[in-house]
Amino acid sequence: MSQYKVVETFTSINGEGVLAGQLAVFVRFQGCNLACSYCDTAWANQDSTAYSILTEQQIYQLIKKTGVKNVTLTGGEPLLVPDIMQLLELLAADSNLHVEIETNGSIDLLTFTKISNRPVFTMDYKLPGSLMESKMLVSNFKLLTKNDVVKFVVGSIEDLNCARKTITMHHLITKCHVYISTVFGKIGLDEVVEYMKANCMNGVTLQLQMHKVIWDPDKRGI
Template identity: 60%
Template sequence: MANYKVVEIFSSINGEGKRAGQLAVFIRMQGCNLNCRYCDTAWANEEDCRYHWTSTEEILELIHSMGIKNVTITGGEPLLQKDIGVLLENLAEEKELHVEIETNGSVDLKPFLAMENRPSFTMDYKLPGSEMEAHMLTENFSCLDQRDTVKFVVAGWEDLVRAKAVIEQFDLTKQCSVYLSPVYGEIDLEEIVYFMKRNCMNGVTMQLQMHKIIWDPQLRGV
């Protein structure tokens, strides 16, 4: 039986991404291979973080009991979970569900491409402000299509410049959705808009983390 280190399962609205504002079931896995300077879920990455071994069957049962059709698997870094493919294969059989997996850009996506009805990927590209850019696998860009999203979390002007360079180098706006998201409380939102206007960043979406506007930014399970 496949089991996963789950720190929380809850229902809320999607705070960002293509389905922002829509209800979703969130499944948060424990552990991450990166240590981003501004991580807002660092507590879930610690080795001593409390988690519950949760089976594929238990996860499916919880999803069914909530009656919500959007499912977001997040972390930490969920693709590091042993047997995560088993969970994704089972979710893929639930044709009425829309399954999204949030991944940090450092884990190879190729093993999941052959899956029928695969999940959509929301893949971060870590910019200089994260102090983790060296871990990015740019080969993952070739795995993405119109179902998927690349998210650039920006902390300042240097991050904006770097995001623009990566978007242009890999022609991302023609391949998938592209989002700029501010590090909460670190960058003037007008600065992002000014940069986008100055550089005619067509096809790029600026997005705020809706859940941090509605609730206390430090609150969990929302």
């Protein structure tokens, strides 16, 4: 069996995305290849972060014991985790689970799209304010389906301009769900709405990070 560095597991609601407001089991893995300026889980990316070693069977059993069918694998960057394919295939074999992977947009998704009953991807596209836009792998856009999500986290009008250009250039509205989220405290939600109105951004969803509304924004395990 493989071994995975898991920094936390918890049951909560999905704070964002297509299943926002629904219960989900979260499994957070250690480590990331990016360093976004606004990262709110940077603590999970450090080599010094405490973690538990779990096998794929232990993770699966942990999920099943909750009785919750939605599963969110996050990080860090879960697709960088060694042997993650074994875990994904195990979870995919259970048709009662709905598995979502939160991925940062810099990892090639091709291999993972070949899994039978493959997981749903919630893929970021990092905008200029993140300082990580150069790391984005735009070829991933061709691999997305109607079940998947592209998420743009905006902190400025410059970010909004870049998001709009990217959405249009890659015809994302016709391929997948498209969401805009805000860097907490950086740009007003009303500013984003006015921008969307001014630019007639049909098919784009402004999402609130519900978990940061319900709980303290810096609280873990939510």
